[in-house]
Structures are given as structure tokens and as C-alpha cells.
Amino acid sequence: MDWLSILRDSEKNKNDKLEAVGYIRDILDYGGKSDDTKIEIIDTLAEETILQNDDDIKESILDAMLEGSKAPSVEKSINLRPIINHLDEFNDECLSYILSMLGNSGNVEYRPIIELYKSNSRLEGDVKEALSELDYRIKRSLLSDW
Incomplete structure (x- = not known):
């Protein structure tokens, strides 16, 4: 059984899914x-990720x-839309990873999404880091276009 089948199998337990x-x-x-x-x-x-019910697996x-x-x-090419469309289903620990990926993408369209979490004191550092990465990557991209 491949890793995806294990993740999708409701009969598999948490440890099996984490191992996959x-x-x-x-x-x-x-x-x-x-790449x-x-x-x-x-x-x-x-x-x-959005199909999983367990926060540890997510x-x-x-x-x-x-x-x-x-x-x-890879960072700028992955499709984060499935996750973005379900942000309210993630806890703060998961959102920390998501914010990092949004910042690492260099996609200016993600700025408002990152900024949605500015008021969450548990994610304050993650938001600052994500925005800093986003700005850096946007600037680097603009310079390489010259």
C-alpha cells in the first residue's frame, strides 16, 4: 500500500498515517x-491535509x-489554494507552517492572507517572519527580472 492510500484509508490508525x-x-x-x-x-x-481529521497528522x-x-x-510553484480555502480548519500550530509556506512562496497575493493573523498573539512572530520572507523573495524576484 502506498503512502497516499494509507492517508486516505479511514481504517488506518494515527500511527500508520504518521509513518506514511x-x-x-x-x-x-x-x-x-x-523539482x-x-x-x-x-x-x-x-x-x-484538508481531508485529515487529526491535528497531529495535519x-x-x-x-x-x-x-x-x-x-x-518548488516554494514558488506549489499550490496552496486547497489549504488557503480551509484556513479556519487549522489550529495555531498548523497555521505556523502555513504562514511560513505562504511567505516562502514570494507570491504577493498571499500578503493579505498572512496579515489576517496579525491579531493572533500566538502567531505574531510567525506573521512577522512570513511577511519578511515574502518581502525578501518579492524583492529578489524583481531584481532578477532586470
């Missing part, structure tokens, strides 16, 4: 996959997505 996420994180980190393949995997994880998936998307071409 660990497996895919290893693939993203050490599997020597192309296009990593984007495809991370996009699938983004869709899968957090583990988001961590795998964040760590697996460290290449600049």
Missing part, C-alpha cells in the same frame, strides 16, 4: 526527486510540505 507522512518526507528530503515531482507530491499533500503533513519545498523553484 514520515516516509513521504524522507522521499522529499532524500529521494533525489526532480517537478516534488511539486506534484506537495500539491497532493496540500489536498490531503501538522506532520504541513511539516513535510514545508521541509520538502526548500528549493526556490
Whole structure:
């Protein structure tokens, strides 16, 4: 059974699902996959995250997505829309990962989404860091266009 089947199987327990996420994180980190393949995997994880009911599994998936998307071409290419459309379903720990990915994307359209969390004192540092990363990547992108 592949990792995605395990995540989608309601009969599988939490440990089985966390183990599947660990497996895919290893693939993203050490599997020597192309950036296009990593984007495809991370996009699938983004869709899968919103289907999970357990916050620990969601957090583990988001961590795998964040760590697996460290290449600049991957960070700016992953599709975060499935997650963005369900932000109210995530706890603060999960939102911390999401804010990081939004900032790392360099997508100026994500600024208002990041700023929605300015008033959450538990996420204040995450918001500042995400906005700083976003500004840096936007500036870097503009300079490379010259």
C-alpha cells in the first residue's frame, strides 16, 4: 500500500498515517526527486491535509510540505489554494507552517492572507517572519527580472 492510500484509508490508525507522512518526507528530503515531482507530491499533500481529521497528522503533513519545498523553484510553484480555502480548519500550530509556506512562496497575493493573523498573539512572530520572507523573495524576484 502506498503512502497516499494509507492517508486516505479511514481504517488506518494515527500511527500508520504518521509513518506514511514520515516516509513521504524522507522521499522529499532524500529521494533525489526532480523539482517537478516534488511539486506534484506537495500539491497532493496540500489536498490531503484538508481531508485529515487529526491535528497531529495535519501538522506532520504541513511539516513535510514545508521541509520538502526548500528549493526556490518548488516554494514558488506549489499550490496552496486547497489549504488557503480551509484556513479556519487549522489550529495555531498548523497555521505556523502555513504562514511560513505562504511567505516562502514570494507570491504577493498571499500578503493579505498572512496579515489576517496579525491579531493572533500566538502567531505574531510567525506573521512577522512570513511577511519578511515574502518581502525578501518579492524583492529578489524583481531584481532578477532586470
